[in-house]
Amino acid sequence: MSFDYRRPLPKHQPPRHDDNGGVSTPPRRPGRPPGASNTRDLVLAAARRAFTEKGYDAASLRQIASDAGVDQGMLRHYYTDKAGLFHAAMEQPIDLQAMLSGLLAGGRDGLGERLLRWFLKQGDEAREQNPMVILVRSAVTHEESTRMLREFVTAQVLGPLAAAMETPDRELRASLVGSQMIGLVMARYIVRVEPLASADHDTVVAALAPTLQRYLTGSIS
Secondary structure, three states, X not given: OOOOOOOOOOOOOOOEEOXXXXXXXXXXXXXXXXXXXXXXXXXXXXXHHHHHHHHHHHOOHHHHHHHHOOOXXXXXXXXXXXXXXXXXXXXXXXXXXXXHHHHHOOOOOOHHHHHHHHHHHHHHHXXXXXXXXXXXXXXXXXXXXXXXXXXXXXXXXHHHHHHHOOXXXXXXXXXXXXXXXXXXXXXXXXXXXXXXXXXXXXXXXXXXXXXXXXXXXXXXO
């Protein structure tokens, strides 16, 4: 049976009045969210923190539920298990088609720089809770993280970019760019190698964008 973890949480229902005019609060069913409109955001934020700090294996539904202020039954009701919650937490909150269209709108020239600036903006805004950071951190020990990271980097972002350039060796080019991006995530956001970790965007772009541009459109032989 398939499970859609993206369906909205039930809305808060107002209290009922008893026969004497008093307020009678209906009993809370197992898994029922507390009624706050941002419950899903709180749950996913707590999940990302747990996966970031402890990794997939050590993160627990009980701790995530406690941090989000909900009961564990609610997590199981809407996400089935830890794997379902992990998938929901790793969803990219961006429109990939719009992002790719924006990157490609400027043509071949400067594509490496535009890609890198977008990547740095996404990474610096979310820092450790960026899904890509979590995936890179977890990929060494968690097979599903490895698969999701590979699919996002090659199939959803870099593959379409390389294909749009109509250059030979598209898969190799996408994997070369991916190696740079994953290495940047590791050094800047996880290991925090200085001065790269605190370098401004212009500095990082000046150093890495030419390499990305060559991988995308130049000679790689």
